[in-house]
Amino acid sequence: MMQQNPGVSMASPQRSAGRAQFSASEPFQMSKIIKFKIGLCQLLVTADKNINLVHARNSIEVAAKQGASLVVLPEMWNCPYSNNYFARYAEDFDNKDDSPSFSLLSKLALVHGITIVGGSMPERRNHRLHNTCCVFGPDGNLKAKHSKMHMFDIYIPGDISFKESDIFTAGDEPTIVDTDVGRIGIGICHDIRFPELAMLYRERGAHLICFPGAFNLSTGEALWELEQRARAADNQLYVATCSPSRDSTCSYMIWGHSTVVGPSGEVIATSSHEETIVIAEIDYSTIPQQRKILPLEDQRRGDLYRLVDVHEQNP
Ligand SMILES: NC(=O)CCC(=O)C(=O)O
Numbered sequence: 513m514m515q516q517n518p519g520v521s522m523a524s525p526q527r528s529a530g531r532a533q534f535s536a537s538e539p540f541q542m543s544k545i546i547k548f549k550i551g552l553c554q555l556l557v558t559a560d561k562n563i564n565l566v567h568a569r570n571s572i573e574v575a576a577k578q579g580a581s582l583v584v585l586p587e588m589w590n591c592p593y594s595n596n597y598f599a600r601y602a603e604d605f606d607n608k609d610d611s612p613s614f615s616l617l618s619k620l621a622l623v624h625g626i627t628i629v630g631g632s633m634p635e636r637r638n639h640r641l642h643n644t645c646c647v648f649g650p651d652g653n654l655k656a657k658h659s660k661m662h663m664f665d666i667y668i669p670g671d672i673s674f675k676e677s678d679i680f681t682a683g684d685e686p687t688i689v690d691t692d693v694g695r696i697g698i699g700i701c702h703d704i705r706f707p708e709l710a711m712l713y714r715e716r717g718a719h720l721i722c723f724p725g726a727f728n729l730s731t732g733e734a735l736w737e738l739e740q741r742a743r744a745a746d747n748q749l750y751v752a753t754c755s756p757s758r759d760s761t762c763s764y765m766i767w768g769h770s771t772v773v774g775p776s777g778e779v780i781a782t783s784s785h786e787e788t789i790v791i792a793e794i795d796y797s798t799i800p801q802q803r804k805i806l807p808l809e810d811q812r813r814g815d816l817y818r819l820v821d822v823h824e825q826n827p
Pocket of ligand 1: 725728731
């Protein structure tokens, strides 16, 4: 029987995360975290925010009990993916009285002693709305915050029309964070289509890139797995995605298929479109192995083309 009270009371967690800059010259100390379990909570999102919080709490609890030390949630796990809902469901994460979803994730990270990549939620900040992912450490504190950088504006006549930029303001910063389960780069859904972002994360030493996402039926079937495998194979690192499950009564039909991909582009675990939890083992020792077998970094023609890290040039 599902309990209806998500239970969000707790001592105040740290609500802001400092800006982190990484370059390949600062390698992450991997001694303790070569292998761990990841849990992708593919949640059914309803129009009732309280029920969404209960779903998330129950699912995170199950993933943690199954041994996941990193749990990833979907894009917009607390709010239907629709421009009609984002403003109404938005929270001010800096205000503990106006951020039940933020507080819940912080509490669950602490209670279960896990890292949570908290999908995304509509965030109200400085009179603007952002599509934002919060990362919490096992102490319940916010470790990083990523606002979706690329707005999903699409118009396929007779198929799908969506304009995120009508509601959201795009984030301006790539986000890479050192956690208990490795150095993680964050992107949100449409961010996955821009290979330069994943390349930047690889250059800054990421082991894993997490993309909470809500691809739709048409582009999802054509491209969702392809994009994930390409980002992982090109950069020889892990990619994990987490989507909401499909609700066929909604106008925006979600593709689902939360997935973990390894550093040679192989699908390690995936799902269909129903509500589920994907549990998979991540083994970071396969990253240097793959890079030794196929040393793409040494083969790259930096004399002919180069990725420019704008933030490192203008810190
Ligand atoms: N929520 C999104 O950003 C959807 C992205 C998507 O479906 C795409 O094709 O890109």
